[in-house]
Amino acid sequence: MSDVRYPFTAIVGMADLRLGLLLNAVSPAVGGVLVRGEKGTAKSTMVRALAGLLPSIAAVDGCRFACDPAAPDPQCPDGPHTSFGSHERPSQLVELPVGVAEDRIVGSLDLERALAEGVKAYEPGLLAKAHRGVLYIDEVNLLQDHVVDLLLDAAAMGRSYVEREGVSVRHAARFLLVGTMNPEEGELRPQLLDRFGLTVEIAATRDPAERAEVVRRRLAYDADPAGFAARFAAQERELAEHITAARELLPKVELTDVALRQITAVCAAFEVDGLRADIVMARTAVALAAWAGRVEVLEEDVRKAAQLALPHRRRRNPFDAPGLDEEQLDRTLEEHSQPEDPEPEGDGPGPDGDGDGGDGGPDSGGGPEGGGPDGGGAPEPFDGGTPETSAPESGAADPELPAQQPVPAQHPSPARESAPVAAGDPYRTRLFTVQGTGHGAQGRRSPAETTGGHTIRARRPQGTLSRLHLTATLQAAAPHQVARGRAGRALVLHKDDFREQVRQGRESNLVLFVVDASGSMAARQRMTAVKGAVLSLLMDAYQRRDKIGMITFRGADAELALPPTSSVEVGAARLESLPTGGRTPLAAGLLRAHEVLRVERLRDPNRRPLLVVVTDGRATGGRDALARSQRAAALFAAQGTASVVLDCESGPVRLGLARTLAGLLGGSAVSLDELRAEGVASLVRENHANRTNRATTTSIASLRKAA
Structure with missing residues (x-):
């Protein structure tokens, strides 16, 4: 790959992204920019091009934290800088890999010097390297939550705090933070979105002429990077000078x-x-x-x-x-475009001596009703009239998410397919987990050994040593120092002395929904409640950073409505547009789920699945439909797949088929009422009260018998 960056001024279109990046270059205090857009829209190209426009910086000689000679950081670990030289260097562009570890970001104890020389030394991380430059995070939505929190905290405070492995360090970390993401691969939590100063939505242009120009320029750059950059060198210099001039003007700007x-x-x-x-x-x-x-x-x-x-x-x-x-x-x-009038001081006479000035004259500022509540000036935004309802709910503005409105009754089609109905309001659900301890990606659902949890024990390294347990290593080496002829402060270590940390946290899982969309589910308006329940489980999966997939079955077959993905929003959209009607091919749905999980185990063997079957348990499609469903369920039980059956059966007469299915799957069954977290809490309290009452009754009976 060429070392010559693609010129910033050569990028076609994307005015908002261009402006957002330039504003952060002028004032890093804005807080960075998050670039959201579909793949292949030159997000990364533009961010890398921006680094070449930033002015060079002066740095203290020998300082690993790029301290400014004009104002050295008094807390710099390489300080104090009292007598020093300086040098000019370009602003740094630091790219953060998706799988980066926390100690690589903030830095950590220099283990080599600590063990070989017996001294405590700090090894700076990527935040120190990015100081006074650009920190670029590609696919920020795929980073682990605690890593994103750490980065955004440093960006907001302008300082990195390191408290780990006996090291206590503080150093300046002011940088232009830029993150890019493809929403199809999963969203950031709203709390993390709020930490980015600006957000820009981009999409590839649909203008053929503009697309042709993008392709033409890219081909020219690939053929001759240096020559292509030279064509735009004058524009690049002009833009860099504009950034410098705006930075100098910034302190003089007045916010009225x-x-x-x-x-x-x-x-x-x-x-x-x-x-x-x-x-x-x-x-x-x-x-x-x-x-x-x-x-x-x-x-x-x-x-x-x-x-x-x-x-x-x-x-x-x-x-x-x-x-x-x-x-x-x-x-x-x-x-609010006019200056705010000062409020009057009580009801005393006005400056013209005419009492309270409320006579409606030209100087009174009063309207037909004698002025507003502030004694004059502009009227309230809604002065007694009906407020305009032009601001829709934010979710209704998304073309992929249909508005949640009741669908008018329609006559069924010849195929007996009912029109999609809106989902009920989502609510907080009870937590379903996969039993045992996993090794999957960090999340918030099931127990697992992770890289970011709390340390529970030490063990001999399994493979490459990545998380040294310092205390356990020293304890293992200490008894052998005399026999090894230790001299001085340095420890004599052998390979067998090293121990690594075992940390326990929670992992994310693959939650695969198998949704019954047959005619029996549409009876008695149940589908609205069922969709509301699934939507609630989708929200729970979003908050726990799970991957999700969705299979629907109705008519004669099952359909993979949503392949496993991290984009829960797409799952919600597919759920809203789900029609119902026809027979109930339960066996087909289970077999399709079994095949999807088989493929996903090959792709990501560490991510454990959780099967959620949403059905009333009925199976139609021939005499042996029920037997086929039972054989399909036995496949999951044989593999030990964690499963939950959401029992959608209602009415006074219930067959209990969903609970029978849960037993065959080796999982549990939960009714719609039991799914709510508050409903579960009340059930626990009721069961506890019943047990207490029974125990009290038994004790009284025993006392009476003894008497």
């Missing part, structure tokens, strides 16, 4: 009271949580003014700042798509 009031009014109108959005919008608006060469923030800066800083903070639940209502934004900005 009107602009600040518009910012806070917009954040309040869109009901964003907390005050981080207000601060980010203010910093972004100031950076926009500096980029435009102005020293005052205007309304157009506030509008653009809202478009970049608020969409990802509008999510009200995990299945809502980011979005912003432009009409509501314009209306809020217009309502």
Whole structure:
């Protein structure tokens, strides 16, 4: 691969992404940018190209943390810097691998020096290397949650805190944070989304001429990288000078009271949580003014700042798509575009001596009703009228997620297929886990040995040593130091002395839903409740960082509606559009699930599956339909697959077929009522009360008998 970066100015289109990156280059305090978009849209290319535009930095000679000679970090581990030289170097672009470990990010004890020389030394991590440069995280949504938390904390505070393995270090870590992600591969939690300053949604252009120009430029770059870069060298220099000029102008930009009031009014109108959005919008608006060469923030800066800083903070639940209502934004900005009038001091005479000034004259500021509640000025946003309902729910703006509205009754088609019905409201469900201890990717569901959990014991290394248990290693080596002829402070270690940490946490699983969509499930409006239950389980899987898959069966066969994926949002969309009707080929659904799990075990042998069968247990399709279903269920029991049957049977007469199926699967059965977490808690309390009452009754009977 060529060392010549693709020029930033050679990238076609994507104006919002270009602007978001440049604003962070002007003011890193904005908090970074998250780039969301489909694969193959040059996200990574543009981020790498930006690093070449950043001004060079001056650094203290010999400092591993790139301290600024003009203001050295007083807490720098390589300090204090009292007498030093300096040098110029380009801004660093540090790329974070998806599988990076925590100690590689923050740094750790230099084990080689600790064991060989007997000294405690700190080995800097990637955060130290990224200081005063760019930290780029490709596929940030695939990182482990605790790693993302750690990165965003450092980005927000501008400092990295290291407390591990006997090392206590603090060093500056100010960098331009850029993350890219493909939403199809899974979402970030809303709490993590909020930590990114700006978010930009991108998609490949549908204009054939523009697409042709993208291909033409890419082919020219691949053929001659140096020559292609030379064509854009003048534009690159001009853009780099623009960034430097905006940085110098930034401290002079004034955030007026009107602009600040518009910012806070917009954040309040869109009901964003907390005050981080207000601060980010203010910093972004100031950076926009500096980029435009102005020293005052205007309304157009506030509008653009809202478009970049608020969409990802509008999510009200995990299945809502980011979005912003432009009409509501314009209306809020217009309502707060004038300076706020000072409030009157009580009901005393006004400055003109005419009492309270409420006579409706031209200077009174009163309306037909004698003025607003503040004694004059602009009216309230909704002055007694009916508020406009132009702001839809955030989830309804996503074209992949149908609006959750009751579907009008329709006559069944000739195939007896019913139209899709909306799901009921999601709720918190009880926790289902896979028994035993796994070794899968970190998550929040089942117990597992992980890299980020708490240390429970030490053991001899299995393969390459990656997590040294220092105390256990020293204990293993200590009894042999005299026999090994130790001299001085350094320990004499043999290979057999080393011990590694065994950490226990929780893993994510593959939750495979097998959903009965036959005609019996549509009876008595059960499908709305069933979809609500599955939607709740999907939300639970999202929060526990699971992969999910979905198989539906109806009519004559089963269909893989959603191959295993980390994108729970796609699963919710498929569930909403699920029609019902026809027979119940239960055996076909189970056999299809068995095949999917077989393939997934080959792809990811460490990820343990959890089978969730949603059915009333009925099986139709011939005399031996029930027998085929029982044989299919026995396959899962033989493999020890963890399973749960969500019993959807209702009505006064119940056959108990779903619970029989659960027994054949070797799993458990849960009714729709028992699925709710609060319902389970009440059942536990009721059972406990019943046992207590029975014990009390028995004790009283025993006392009476003894008497």
